[in-house]
Amino acid sequence: MTKIELLDYLHNYLSDGQRHTVRIFGHGGAGKSTFAKELLEILPSDKVNLLETDPYIINGELRQLVSSKDFPNQKVTASMPVSHELNSLKRDITALQMGMDILTIDEPWTPSRxxxxxxxxxxxxxxxxxxxxEALFDLSIALVTDEETELNRRLERDTKVRGRHADFVLQTHLARRQQYETYYKSYEDSADIIISQINNQIITTFKN
Structure with a gap:
């Protein structure tokens, strides 16, 4: 299935007049934000909310207070649950599902709204x-990609959008990928749809 066909499928799935909660997740640089925005563009703006979860990632300075038993010399990355304010995120998702409004968390690249x-x-x-x-969502989509593509995307995004130095991105890349393989990758098994982008080829897999 091509990306266009998948977006068309999702448009039909989400246009039945019912309430839906869809999660789009994956490792850094997997293409989550791009895909979410593409999906958002084909849905009526008065019918859809996009909640970006980057603001729920704990500050890097605070993450230095803990260490990984598997990688004790590495800084803890976002591939580990301890790096996220999961209770706050679940609270805000549940509030929206119950029909309540929320104010998103302000970030330098994502103003509060x-x-x-x-x-x-x-x-x-x-x-x-x-x-x-996974029970919090009625549809889960995981995006994955190869190590080289992830690095190139992170360099492009983090230097231009987030103001980080290329040297910092390069230095942290190995730790991010190792911790992804060890701690995060297994969570992708809970996805209903996996979008794999490797060597510039997109493969969509429906697991159920």
Whole structure:
């Protein structure tokens, strides 16, 4: 199935007049934000909320207070559950599902805004969503890609959008990938749909 066909399938799935909560998750640089925005563009703006989960990632300075038993000399990355404010994220998702409005968390690259609980479609995008119980969502989509593509995408995004130095991205890349393989990858098994982007080829797999 091509990306266009998948987006068409999702449009039909989400256009039945019912309330839906969709999570889009995966490792850094997997293409989550791009795919979420593409999905958002084909849905009526008055029917859908997009909750980005990057603001629920704990500050890197605080993450230095803990260490990984498997990689004791590495800084703890977002591939571990301890790096995320999961209770706060679950609280905000549940509030929206119950029809309540929320104010999103302000970030330098994502200004705070109000999400309206009256909108029936809720898209949750980001790494944090992967650690939540799958029962919270009626559809889960995981995105994965190869190590080289991840690095190139992170270099492009983090230097231009997040103001980080290329040297920092390169230095942290190995730790991120190792911790992804050890701690995060297994969560992808809970996805209903997996979008694999390797060597510029996109393969979509429906697990159920």
């Amino acid at each position: 109000i999400l309206k609980g009256s909108k029936p479609i809720l898209i949750i995008e980001g790494m944090s969503a992967g650690f939540l119980n």
